[in-house]
Amino acid sequence: MPIALDNVGIAVDDIEAAIAFFTDLGLTVLGRDTVSGEWADTAVGLDGNHAKIAVLQTPDGHGRLEFFEYLHPDAIATRPTLPNEIGMHRVAFSVDDIDESLAIAARHGYHPLRGVATYEDIYKLTYLRGPSGILLMLAQKLTPAGD
Incomplete structure (x- = not known):
């Protein structure tokens, strides 16, 4: 199926x-x-x-x-899920320009939880909380030298 x-x-x-x-x-x-x-x-x-x-x-x-x-019925507010809790975790987006995406998020009042990390020169990525506490991951694939 x-x-x-x-x-x-x-x-x-x-x-x-x-x-x-x-x-x-x-x-x-x-x-x-x-x-x-x-x-x-x-x-x-x-x-x-x-x-x-x-x-x-x-x-x-x-x-x-x-x-x-x-x-x-009335919506029930819950505390936002932490990255290490069981259950629905996050929504991840690949972006062309993480700095531009973070500038857009900042205009709405949302900022990285800690900062932007680089994973093995492959990705720049970060987690942030968006509307209603939605946990997002933004990731920009880095272009290796010579590509």
Whole structure:
């Protein structure tokens, strides 16, 4: 049976802030909607499920994020996941220019957790917290000398 990853779903406390941040990074909004009804209750497993949703796509057309802002039931705030905790960890993006991506993140008030690291002269990478505490990894592949 073939299988393909369609999207990663993330509950957010402010869908407009999430859309603004991720579109500035280069993703495109594919669609927006408000969902509710028996089908939504059944699919998600919550009675009275009512949420604003937005689906964003990466420029290469392969990656998608689906954001949910719950209108009902009330969203439950949790503390952000630490990098060494079990469970949903992070969303990773390959970027052409990590400094440019970090400048965009900074305009939204988001900064690296510790700094930018270089892994074996292959990648420059960092973790940062974005909207609703979403943990992101940004990685820029370095071009070896002579390429």
